[in-house]
Amino acid sequence: MELRFEDVDDLCTGAAFLGAGGGGDPYIGGLMVKQELAAGRKIEIIDPDGLDDAKLIIPTAMMGAPTVLLEKIPSGEEPIRALRVVEKELGRQADATMPTEVGGINSTIPLFVGARLGIPVVDADGQGRAFPELQMETFAIEGVKGCPLGISDEKGDTSLVMTDDNHRMEWIARGITIRFGGTAYFANYPMSGAEVKRSAVKHTLTLARRIGEIIRNSRSRKLDPIDELFTFLATTSYAVARVIFDGKITDVDRRTSEGFTLGSVSIDNPSGRCIIEFQNENLIARVDGEVLAIVPDIISILDAETAMPITNETLRYGQRVKVMAVRVPPIMRSEAALKQFGPEAFGMSEAYRALE
Amino acid sequence: MELRFEDVDDLCTGAAFLGAGGGGDPYIGGLMVKQELAAGRKIEIIDPDGLDDAKLIIPTAMMGAPTVLLEKIPSGEEPIRALRVVEKELGRQADATMPTEVGGINSTIPLFVGARLGIPVVDADGQGRAFPELQMETFAIEGVKGCPLGISDEKGDTSLVMTDDNHRMEWIARGITIRFGGTAYFANYPMSGAEVKRSAVKHTLTLARRIGEIIRNSRSRKLDPIDELFTFLATTSYAVARVIFDGKITDVDRRTSEGFTLGSVSIDNPSGRCIIEFQNENLIARVDGEVLAIVPDIISILDAETAMPITNETLRYGQRVKVMAVRVPPIMRSEAALKQFGPEAFGMSEAYRALE
Structure with missing residues (x-):
């Protein structure tokens, strides 16, 4: 193709x-x-x-x-x-x-x-x-x-x-x-x-293209891009997805160290604060200490309005965002896979709990 | 051979x-x-x-x-x-x-x-x-x-x-x-x-062997190894050599950083203090701020008794030493050579002054 x-x-x-x-x-x-x-x-x-x-x-x-x-x-x-x-x-x-x-x-x-x-x-x-x-x-x-x-x-x-x-x-x-x-x-x-x-x-390049297409199309058709994404992902091996938090970015701690971008972002809404830690990629999302999502599941921060994903180097104070989590396919959740890129591989003490 | x-x-x-x-x-x-x-x-x-x-x-x-x-x-x-x-x-x-x-x-x-x-x-x-x-x-x-x-x-x-x-x-x-x-x-x-x-x-491997031989022989023949070294070096392209300080080591500041051994050693005698800075090798020897020897000339710390050279990782408090400086051959003192490994190449503001 x-x-x-x-x-x-x-x-x-x-x-x-x-x-x-x-x-x-x-x-x-x-x-x-x-x-x-x-x-x-x-x-x-x-x-x-x-x-x-x-x-x-x-x-x-x-x-x-x-x-x-x-x-x-x-x-x-x-x-x-x-x-x-x-x-x-x-x-x-x-x-x-x-x-x-x-x-x-x-x-x-x-x-x-x-x-x-x-x-x-x-x-x-x-x-x-x-x-x-x-x-x-x-x-x-x-x-x-x-x-x-x-x-x-x-x-x-x-x-x-x-x-x-x-x-x-x-x-x-x-x-x-x-x-x-x-x-x-x-x-x-x-x-x-x-x-x-x-x-x-x-088929992950195709997956990426389809995700982008759905976000774009839903905008032009005035549909809710998040709902459209849920519907699409349900047909793939990334079947479980959910919005785990929405609010306003109140703090970004970001440094370039050891050949990585390291840090965390805080997102507030009236009911609490979500803190997401990253090593280039988002690794864990917690609200008041409770883990909402953790690697290898995907934690993506989207613009609240357009659902366009925001990469960590462009996060800034005041952005209104939705945090979406997606469960990865079975090949990435096996015991061997978790050893390779589960929480422990990142030095985290939390166990992996697949998003359901 | x-x-x-x-x-x-x-x-x-x-x-x-x-x-x-x-x-x-x-x-x-x-x-x-x-x-x-x-x-x-x-x-x-x-x-x-x-x-x-x-x-x-x-x-x-x-x-x-x-x-x-x-x-x-x-x-x-x-x-x-x-x-x-x-x-x-x-x-x-x-x-x-x-x-x-x-x-x-x-x-x-x-x-x-x-x-x-x-x-x-x-x-x-x-x-x-x-x-x-x-x-x-x-x-x-x-x-x-x-x-x-x-x-x-x-x-x-x-x-x-x-x-x-x-x-x-x-x-x-x-x-x-x-x-x-x-x-x-x-x-x-x-x-x-x-x-x-x-x-x-x-012919520097031969030079090294000869230097070692002279130090060993002078010991066994009860001659002064430093004098014997001077006599020998005078016949080589490393013709100028002198003892620039002797005394007791009173301080060693040595750290392993950036893939080097960095630091300095202080040697005291009744008339003053000699401080030698090193980046793996000794770079400069100063007494009360006055430069006695500087790269690319060789600064070697010898045991005061045996004239055996002491490498920087084995320097320790209390050792009695002589500091010997040797002028390097002309090929190593050309303008291009000084640019490559003279004082400026080590970030030092002092100009090179050949040992005479």
Whole structure:
């Protein structure tokens, strides 16, 4: 399926929603993709179920602090250079690329790479949303190795990271990202078509596009976008969704540290205060100490009026918002998955309780 | 010339002297080299002037905080893995290895690598002493590129760094070193025999061995080792040397930070106090604010009795010491060299004044 110019904004809206506040501003990624399409390049989105088992798929993405991304716009060559590092190490060219996460700018980086290199983009990812760390991938749960990892900056510098331990991969690549100035572009988890079919969360680019389309359409048709979203999500593996709080932002505590955007946001209404903590992505929402939603379920902050998702680097005092929580699909709630990206993986003492 | 077992201790003593307090404890490196010789392996030291122009020489070394090295002894495979990363990137095997600095453990790492791989070690280096940062090389002054740089840790993890900017190479590799736990092993500045001849400080392994030999011999012959050293150095390109202070260590301020051992040592005698600042290596010696010696000249702290050099990680309160300064050869005092590793390169406002 060819990605149409008019799909890009919808896909970015959905990516921001699934990004759970993090993932980097998809607006920038959307612009990059639209430039490619306007220049006549094609982007082919392919179904993971139809992949030849022997094909080589190399995912591409951005990492670092989304706050820094706003000040250091990529030229576009960065993720391609990262991909080339992995290809050189493997001695083989990628047949396709794929998102590592369907959230924020990382839904669009592979689209850009696909356009530039003329290779298709697999409609799947390894997080079914956005998570902040590189080992937090369904790929890893299914035994796909994260390395070789190629990483690049905007100056043309690159590095190749080789380790058998995906936590070490994250640790080392994060250190390089900090030295690269807070953001970097990478390619990792090179895998076969068979591995994609076994380990990826499928059809998530399509999911993102549909979410964006529903928010846009409901606005133009004067329908309630939140109601429309509930109706749509009920037909997907992200079936349970709810508004867990609405109110006005009264405080944003946000800092760029250790290669992440860290902090919390407070939202008030007459009945109480909701505090959401984030490490790039929203991790937990509490009202007066009671947990309303927790990772890996998705916590997204939406504009109260338009239901447009707000990424954490653009949160500000006085915004009127609704907090929406969405239960992730079963593949992301297994015991192994919770170990990889459940509350404990983020150092939280709370147990996971799926949103119902 | 084959390195003899009985040469190793002398070479380590001289390496500690030329290490100017840094470079990492050569004792550990000496043990590694002696093990290889005891196991029947050979180490051939070759004259840079006799090198075939077309040969490939890949220097090998350790980087990080010498304080950490004491707690994290290398297995020996680390620098070999780093060398392999560079060889793989170049698609060619090294014909020889070489020190990047003749100081501390880095005089011995290439000897170990040479023994294990059966390749010769060039009698030369790129600093004529030890310096803390990777761009501080006569190789760089002569236009030899630092990358590809291969870097490895004790766990088997490796990384390849590619950048055209040697300062960025240092910055990125230091970041990786910090993530590797404070020490790492690397190979960089791969170069031709012609480039070695043009850019290296020559015969410095021999120099180190001779310095150690003189200190040892003068002890056994009841001669003054300092006088003997002066007499010997006068016959080399390190012709000017002097004792700039002697006294008792009254304070050591030493911390491990940013991938270095940073701090200062105070030495008192009845007439005043000498304060020496270091970043791994001793950078400047002042008495009551007056500069007695400054980089790139060598400042080494010797045991007052035996003239054995004391590396900064083993300085302690109460030691009776002599501070010796040595003027470096002309190749290291050129305008370009001072820019690379003179006082300004270390952020100091003092101008270089050669020891006379």
